[in-house]
Amino acid sequence: MATVVVFGGTGYTGGNVVREASARGHRVVSVSRSEPKDPVEGVHYETGPVEQVAGQVIPGADAVVAALSPRGDMSGRLVDVYRELAQQSAAAGARYIQVGGYSSLRPEPGAPRFVDGEIPEQFRDEALEGEATRVLLAEEAPEGLDWVFVSPAAGYGAWAAGERTDRYRVGDDVALVDEDGGSNISGADFAAAIVDEIDRPTRHRAHMSVAY
């Protein structure tokens, strides 16, 4: 059993990770400003702004999952907040899994990342900020930090929760395309991939994509 701290544990991504990790018997701590609408039995919910709560919950963690989103009043603040979470995770000796976006992937090896090309306006700010959080890890991560930056498929999101299939593929920084030419992953399968990576690490200081 590991102690898994999930920042954004009441959100779409974090909520699925909390459910998955708890179902596998891990000790799970969720952090969010609001109380959970559907609390998972056995999960410890800390409510408060990330900056206030981080220092109380990261010491003692085996793995930290950062699944906040750069929306609302978090817009423009994610890089600074994640720098702090990365530093505290390194100090605690915790594995650090940071969730980002599809746009940080490349269409093929060596090609520019999607975020460097045309991004639909409604996704642009979030894509740019998500990419900045990837660069933060790639260029500034504390030396001893065992980090993974995880990008979901293009069609991933609360608007397309999908179903659990217990089937997914992982790649590096190149987007995976399924047999129908699509790019999708359900919330439950994405969370399973993250918790599998916590349970049986395959990547270290690396970018990981998850899709069907």
Ligand SMILES: NC(=O)c1ccc[n+]([C@@H]2O[C@H](COP(=O)([O-])OP(=O)(O)OC[C@H]3O[C@@H](n4cnc5c(N)ncnc54)[C@H](OP(=O)(O)O)[C@@H]3O)[C@@H](O)[C@H]2O)c1
């Ligand atoms: N296809 C894609 O590329 C794609 C699609 C979706 C998401 N994503 C990425 O996945 C990540 C997670 O997104 P999501 O949609 O799962 O997020 P979400 O559903 O909006 O959840 C965000 C979570 O963070 C918490 N939170 C926000 N600000 C906080 C603060 N200051 N202190 C403490 N908790 C805070 C929220 O709870 P409170 O508001 O109660 O604090 C909530 O639990 C983001 O990086 C996003 O860009 C990528």
